[in-house]
Amino acid sequence: MIKIDIANALMQTLPVSKATALQVVDLLTERMKKALLDGDRIEIRGFGVFEPRPRKRGLGRNIKTGQSVEIPKGKSIRFKPGKDLRDIDVE
Amino acid sequence: MIKIDIANALMQTLPVSKATALQVVDLLTERMKKALLDGDRIEIRGFGVFEPRPRKRGLGRNIKTGQSVEIPKGKSIRFKPGKDLRDIDVE
DNA sequence: GCCTCCATGATCAAGATCGATATCGCCAAC
DNA sequence: GTTGGCGATATCGATCTTGATCATGGAGGC
Numbered sequence A, B: 001m002i003k004i005d006i007a008n009a010l011m012q013t014l015p016v017s018k019a020t021a022l023q024v025v026d027l028l029t030e031r032m033k034k035a036l037l038d039g040d041r042i043e044i045r046g047f048g049v050f051e052p053r054p055r056k057r058g059l060g061r062n063i064k065t066g067q068s069v070e071i072p073k074g075k076s077i078r079f080k081p082g083k084d085l086r087d088i089d090v091e
Numbered sequence C: 001g002c003c004t005c006c007a008t009g010a011t012c013a014a015g016a017t018c019g020a021t022a023t024c025g026c027c028a029a030c
Numbered sequence D: 001g002t003t004g005g006c007g008a009t010a011t012c013g014a015t016c017t018t019g020a021t022c023a024t025g026g027a028g029g030c
Helices: A003-013 A018-037 B003-013 B018-037
Strands: A042-044 A048-054 A075-081 B042-044 B048-054 B075-081
Touching (some): A003 A018, A003 B018, A003 B042, A018 A048, A018 B003, A018 B018, A042 B003, A075 B048, B003 B018, B018 B048
Antiparallel strands (some): A042 A048, A048 A075, B042 B048, B048 B075
């Protein structure tokens, strides 16, 4: 599933054009990105929680050189699946 | 940021009512949930990728008893932040 | 609809992080 | 205001992450 699929799903349910649907998807992702970059966590009950958290790790590995490289900085965005997504069970 | 905030963001940009905005958010999350439960991965360039992956780990821990409990089965939904979200760097 | 562009995936190694279970409080959702 | 999903906690091992590069494909342009 890619952006277009989501837009199509939106079109199938609401009376919007594909262009508008794409705008919606793009807008929402952009807003979410901004919020996450701002350090704000996004919590959607029943879906999941996006949580920016500081990365404490400071060591990585470079293939080509094989040397340990220090992980410079950073946060990671962690997505914690909500109840509905944790409940998944296949075969 | 919670669902209402996302709906508000949508309202501020597109000419939709709050009720419609909420419908949109709810619809999209639901569709994404279904896709993920279906084993489909969701890839949005510049935002991130939701990928259902089988959990290979088989060990957990029970607080009250302190005993190792086998992690039954299931998948986890992994969210891999896209380029824009990985680029974050605070102080 | 097809082509082009650039982001994404996989890889190797080492070390840190996550996950699951259970309970209570809190806040998201209705 | 009510309901119930979610956070935190603890332990221990497996998974993930980070970096660079090539190939694939998401996404946008014509």
